[in-house]
Amino acid sequence: MIxxxxxxFGLAFFRNGLLVATMAGAICGLIGCxxxxxxxxxxxxxxxxxxxxxxAASAVLSVNFYLGAGLWGLxxxxxxxxxARRGKIGSDAAIGVITTASFAIGIALxxxxxxxxxxIDAVLFGSILGVSVGxxxxxxxxxxxxxxxxxxxxxxxxxxxxxxEVAEVSGINVPRMEALLxxxxxVTILFTMKVMGVLLISALLVTPAVIARMLTNSFARMLWIxxxxxxxxxxxGMLLSYYIDVSSGATIILMASLVFVVVYAVTGTxxxxxxxxxTHDH
Amino acid sequence: MSSAPTALxxxxxxxxxxxxxxxxxxxxxxxxxxxxxxxxxxxxxxxxTMLRLVLGSLQPTEGTVHRRPxxxxxxxxxxxxxxxxxxxxxxxxVLMAGAPSWRRPWSTATERREVAVTLExxxxxxxxxxxxxxxxxxxxxxxxxxxxxxxxxxxxxxDEPTSGVDVRTRHEVVHLLTDLHRAGMAVILxxxxxxxxxxxxxxxxxxxxxxxxxxxxxxxxxxxxxxxTYGAPMEVLEHGGMLxxxxxRLESA
Numbered sequence: 226m227i228x229x230x231x232x233x234f235g236l237a238f239f240r241n242g243l244l245v246a247t248m249a250g251a252i253c254g255l256i257g258c259x260x261x262x263x264x265x266x267x268x269x270x271x272x273x274x275x276x277x278x279x280x281a282a283s284a285v286l287s288v289n290f291y292l293g294a295g296l297w298g299l300x301x302x303x304x305x306x307x308x309a310r311r312g313k314i315g316s317d318a319a320i321g322v323i324t325t326a327s328f329a330i331g332i333a334l335x336x337x338x339x340x341x342x343x344x345i346d347a348v349l350f351g352s353i354l355g356v357s358v359g360x361x362x363x364x365x366x367x368x369x370x371x372x373x374x375x376x377x378x379x380x381x382x383x384x385x386x387x388x389x390e391v392a393e394v395s396g397i398n399v400p401r402m403e404a405l406l407x408x409x410x411x412v413t414i415l416f417t418m419k420v421m422g423v424l425l426i427s428a429l430l431v432t433p434a435v436i437a438r439m440l441t442n443s444f445a446r447m448l449w450i451x452x453x454x455x456x457x458x459x460x461x462g463m464l465l466s467y468y469i470d471v472s473s474g475a476t477i478i479l480m481a482s483l484v485f486v487v488v489y490a491v492t493g494t495x496x497x498x499x500x501x502x503x504t505h506d507h
Numbered sequence: 508m509s510s511a512p513t514a515l516x517x518x519x520x521x522x523x524x525x526x527x528x529x530x531x532x533x534x535x536x537x538x539x540x541x542x543x544x545x546x547x548x549x550x551x552x553x554x555x556t557m558l559r560l561v562l563g564s565l566q567p568t569e570g571t572v573h574r575r576p577x578x579x580x581x582x583x584x585x586x587x588x589x590x591x592x593x594x595x596x597x598x599x600x601v602l603m604a605g606a607p608s609w610r611r612p613w614s615t616a617t618e619r620r621e622v623a624v625t626l627e628x629x630x631x632x633x634x635x636x637x638x639x640x641x642x643x644x645x646x647x648x649x650x651x652x653x654x655x656x657x658x659x660x661x662x663x664x665x666d667e668p669t670s671g672v673d674v675r676t677r678h679e680v681v682h683l684l685t686d687l688h689r690a691g692m693a694v695i696l697x698x699x700x701x702x703x704x705x706x707x708x709x710x711x712x713x714x715x716x717x718x719x720x721x722x723x724x725x726x727x728x729x730x731x732x733x734x735x736t737y738g739a740p741m742e743v744l745e746h747g748g749m750l751x752x753x754x755x756r757l758e759s760a
Contacts (some may be wrong), residue, residue: 375612376611376612379612380605380612387590387600387603388590390582390584390588393564394562394563395581438594441594442596442640443595443596444593444599445599447594499592
């Protein structure tokens with residue numbers, strides 16, 4: 226019985242998958258704090274769809290996945306940031322147009338050039354299969370990048386997130402901070418989408434951060450709590466995925482959703498008020 | 508007007524438009540070290556535009572803004588614009604204005620001591636770990652003043668510091684700003700509150716798409732200047748040595 230539980234740990238792909246899922250949860254939790262507080266959830270959602278187009282195009286053109294999808298994602302992120310800043314036609318509508326067009330290109334390319342349905346399912350919903358050592362290294366790189374950027378720019382990012390107008394007057398280059406945030410978001414999505422899946426990754430960006438917000442009133446503590454919850458959900462979700470034979474993205478998000486429901490119920494009015502505050506309009 | 512080379516900030520023939528009609532036309536104002544200036548005018552008169560030109564968050568479409576090299580400007584926004592649900596404590600708000608360090612994101616013991624001193628000066632001692640929403644109206648206003656002061660500014664800029672606050676908080680803010688000015692800090696603010704705030708300042712600028720008048724309260728709080736500024740006749744009374752402007756429209760503003 227006990228031997229059965231440890232059985233998957235003997236498999237290299239499972240160990241890789243577990244490592245990637247845990248790290249992905251932590252990184253998404255960390256970046257998610259900024260995403261949620263800057264109300265960029267929809268951009269995160271759109272960006273993952275957009276990157277799918279880049280992933281499909283890279284496959285068709287036989288370009289390295291990270292290079293092709295990365296450039297595509299970065300371009301989309303910068304375009305979205307620009308549109309969201311100008312906001313003349315409504316940033317949500319612009320994000321909808323740009324990212325769903327990109328997603329449609331991905332679907333069209335995959336259909337036309339005959340990728341197996343199984344492989345599209347894996348991209349959309351995440352898969353533990355085929356996670357290589359290279360993927361582990363890539364996710365570790367994304368994590369290190371996120372930690373380094375937040376470490377170095379902690380105060381500037383916090384100031385720009387909390388109070389962009391005053392931050393700008395205080396000598397902080399707010400557009401640069403926004404571009405940096407978009408870059409981190411794009412890199413995080415790109416490097417974690419294999420395990421999480423395009424359709425589910427935005428939930429991992431939002432849910433751990435929202436749970437952390439319910440548990441604390443301090444920004445510094447939120448930056449610890451959200452990645453811890455994300456990592457725990459990534460780890461347990463991936464284990465569950467193996468045992469119940471359900472896609473990894475789905476089980477990880479189900480774990481996060483379960484934690485959300487428990488914390489929502491336990492923290493009561495205070496937690497709910499904190500989450501309601503995330504819809505504050507600047 | 509003032510072209511003294513010692514001015515902290517000087518608007519020299521400055522105009523601004525947001526792509527449409529000019530909202531502020533040909534303004535000359537100098538802000539000297541140690542000055543205390545209040546900008547008054549009706550809604551949409553260009554008060555906030557003038558403030559933003561001083562801050563540098565807006566660029567003039569005409570004219571030039573001179574800033575003394577190396578000047579430190581700190582800005583206190585209207586409390587209504589603050590996101591009170593953001594997960595942030597009083598200490599974190601003040602610290603974010605401190606010099607960013609590349610080596611460590613957290614605060615040093617020295618910084619924490621400095622923050623504690625600033626908070627103590629503003630009557631917020633011991634509230635470092637309190638969430639900003641858990642404070643009274645006056646305390647909330649002072650937290651953002653503390654953040655501004657933590658930058659050790661040469662010039663303190665405030666947008667409507669008494670808007671949306673009760674009478675007691677207004678008194679606190681006026682006294683605090685007066686103390687800072689006495690200590691040598693230059694202060695510039697916008698306000699709708701002529702009697703409660705502007706009339707107590709050493710210098711007032713009346714703005715309505717252009718600079719109508721600038722001077723001491725006795726020089727500018729006259730029926731003529733006020734009518735040109737607000738577009739309606741107003742009465743100026745004197746009570747106990749203080750000027751009192753009466754207009755039902757203004758009092759409700």
